[in-house]
Amino acid sequence: MFGRDIGIDLGTANVLIHVKGRGIVLNEPAVVAMDTQTRNVLAVGEEAFRMVGRTPGNIVVMRPLKDGVIADFDTTEKMLKHFLEKIRVKGWFMKPRILICCPTNITSVEQKAIREAAEKSGAKQVYLEEEPKVAAVGAGLDIFQPTGNMVVDIGGGTTDVAVLSMGDIVTAESIKIAxxxxxxxxxxxxxxxxxxxxxxxxxxxxxxxxxxxxxxxxxxxxxxxxxxxxxxxxxxxxxxxxxxxxxMQEAVQHIVQAARTVLEITPPELSADIIDRGIIITGGGAYLHGIDTLLADELKVPVFIAEDPMDCVANGTGMMLENLDRIRKVK
The missing domain is CATH 3.90.640.10 (ATPase, substrate binding domain, subdomain 4)
Incomplete structure (x- = not known):
């Protein structure tokens, strides 16, 4: 068995893995249970999530990612390794190429941490893409045309707002409120x-x-x-x-303000496209009752919820894996 190309939505709340040719094969909470004395990992994902708030003093249940970036490097590496072993994508002769999504405004140090965690968990090459771009592709938007598309991706740790055109992000804002x-x-x-x-x-x-x-x-x-x-x-x-x-009112207003800020700095031609095409909401936050109506009322633009919003980023990685050579590799 040879290594495959895989896409990872490395979220603060959930990790979704898409294997090329197989679709989404894993969707589990980004949670790790660890023995504080021995530093041994006792459980990962769904099994660890069931322990939240119910463990004795020597066991800590933690999220190794915070606000969309790695907070605990070693634990993230162990979590990724566990998930990759679980889905059996590492071949005997080849390691998989991995495409990972990240928020739009992370620093080069945070990018390096994500790359190293993926490499140490068994990746041959690591590619990094911005989350709202991948979410837009996964939501079925054709971002490679010279027309404006706007995405509001409300995840667990971050909300990413972006306007895309001709295959790239034109304007974007990422806030640590989600x-x-x-x-x-x-x-x-x-x-x-x-x-x-x-x-x-x-x-x-x-x-x-x-x-x-x-x-x-x-x-x-x-x-x-x-x-x-x-x-x-x-x-x-x-x-x-x-x-x-x-x-939740105050936090929601921060998301509305982030979307408003992005619209205010968007070129007028693309703004006209957004009025025609509307805004797409992706991520787990899309399931919040009334979020589409509230954004539409505040921004005076049509707002739609993507189909399967939580899977948009993972599905988007699957589509981008078909064009891996066009994606920049993380230096």
Missing amino acids: GDRFDADILSSIKKKHKLLIGERTAEQIKFEIGTVSPKGSDKSMEIRGRDMVNGLPRTIEVHASEVQEA
């Missing part, structure tokens, strides 16, 4: 309003089930359990969608 920030704001709001401590997983569950960014909100509600801050005992409360909308 899904993780929404979770943190929900957690903080419930702590402040209800004097109840909840975990990250519960906050994420609230976001998925009743999260909304529309000012009109929805009438949904759900019961959650946590620890009472006053007496330290377990308690159950009911949380309404309007509370969640209020908690």
Whole structure:
């Protein structure tokens, strides 16, 4: 068996791997469980995610990526190695060529860290591409024509906004506000309003089930359990969608502002194309109730949610793997 070309969406929250000719073969949380005394990796991905908030003192469950970049190099390398072994892409005679996506504004040092982590996990060559560009390709946009396409990619650690034309990014903005920030704001709001401590997983569950960014909100509600801050005992409360909308409001406005900033510096001809073609939302944040309506109202431009928004970047890497020779290799 020979090495294959593979594309990796190395996200803060999830890692998706696309193998050329096979499609998306892996989609797991970017989480690692480690023994703090021996530094041995105990679990990776889905198995480690189930341990979040439920481990004894000697086991720590961590995310080796933060805000779209590597926060813990050794753990990222171990995580990548585990995932590559799991999907069995490394051949006996050849190592795979890997295409990895990254936010638009990462530094050369951060690029080097991503490249080295991929090389040490078993890559022959590493190519780097900007996330919104790959997301646009995966969403089915023809970015190689001389017309403007705009993408808002809301991931776990970063939101990338970009206008693309003739196969490259014309204007872009990347902010470290996305899904993780929404979770943190929900957690903080419930702590402040209800004097109840909840975990990250519960906050994420609230976001998925009743999260909304529309000012009109929805009438949904759900019961959650946590620890009472006053007496330290377990308690159950009911949380309404309007509370969640209020908690996430500030973070969402930062995303709106980032999109507005990109539109303000976009050449007028491309702005005219965007009015015709609209804006595409990709990434896990696209699932937030009302995000398309809110952006359309604020920016006065049609906004659409991509088909399978979470898979857009991974699918885009698959399409770009067909033209690997046209992509610059990371120096």
